Amino acid sequence: MYKRTYIEGETKGATVRLICEVCKIEQKHNVVQSVRRKVEDDYDTALTEYEIVQCLNCDDLSFRKEYTDSNSADYDPEIDEVVYYSVIDVYPSRTAGRFRLKGIQHLPVKVRAAYEELIQALNGGQKILAGLGVRVLIEMICKDKNAEGGNLYKKIDDLVRMGVLAPAGSDILHKLRSMGNDSAHEARPSTSEQLNLAMDVVDNLLDSVYIHPKMAATVFPEK
Numbered sequence: 562m563y564k565r566t567y568i569e570g571e572t573k574g575a576t577v578r579l580i581c582e583v584c585k586i587e588q589k590h591n592v593v594q595s596v597r598r599k600v601e602d603d604y605d606t607a608l609t610e611y612e613i614v615q616c617l618n619c620d621d622l623s624f625r626k627e628y629t630d631s632n633s634a635d636y637d638p639e640i641d642e643v644v645y646y647s648v649i650d651v652y653p654s655r656t657a658g659r660f661r662l663k664g665i666q667h668l669p670v671k672v673r674a675a676y677e678e679l680i681q682a683l684n685g686g687q688k689i690l691a692g693l694g695v696r697v698l699i700e701m702i703c704k705d706k707n708a709e710g711g712n713l714y715k716k717i718d719d720l721v722r723m724g725v726l727a728p729a730g731s732d733i734l735h736k737l738r739s740m741g742n743d744s745a746h747e748a749r750p751s752t753s754e755q756l757n758l759a760m761d762v763v764d765n766l767l768d769s770v771y772i773h774p775k776m777a778a779t780v781f782p783e784k
């Protein structure tokens with residue numbers, strides 16, 4: 562026996578808790594729409610809820626998926642009850658609390674691709690890859706701005722010469738660059754503090770070089 566059915570609205574109106582991408586803390590969310598997929602065979606029944614959820618504080622919408630099946634249950638002797646496990650995915654991803662910049666659609670395609678992979682590595686806890694990702698992202702920015710120089714060190718200095726980057730920013734970028742070097746040559750993971758600071762600097766740079774100028778052009782159009 563194998564049967565697959567879809568039921569609309571089973572969890573519509575329910576309240577679930579998850580971290581809101583805008584509020585950046587856990588908030589109650591209302592299930593606005595849902596579809597349940599039920600898959601049954603001789604041994605197992607699996608349920609997946611596909612839900613569009615809305616933050617009750619800021620109205621922001623997200624997608625939530627929750628999977629459970631009859632095998633994902635364990636007897637817990639301490640409370641003398643059967644406990645069911647579910648697998649919850651939320652999109653856009655927000656697993657480790659590093660959020661994408663607002664306005665990443667204004668980034669050049671290659672810069673954006675490097676940035677998105679960096680966020681994924683960070684949120685997946687992959688610290689070696691994230692350290693490398695910081696370096697790749699800086700290289701992409703240098704390339705996009707046609708920074709000149711035989712190596713990344715010289716290219717970062719060229720960004721300062723062109724006025725793209727403030728001198729104080731270049732000091733930090735040089736540190737981030739060496740962070741990527743450690744990841745590449747010794748597979749040494751960066752610490753969470755280093756990565757967080759790196760991302761603050763990178764976010765600032767992307768904001769000031771790409772995102773804010775584009776937004777300003779939209780908000781204050783030339784007469």
Ligand SMILES: [Zn+2]
Nearest residue numbers: 581584616619
């Ligand atoms: Zn919210």
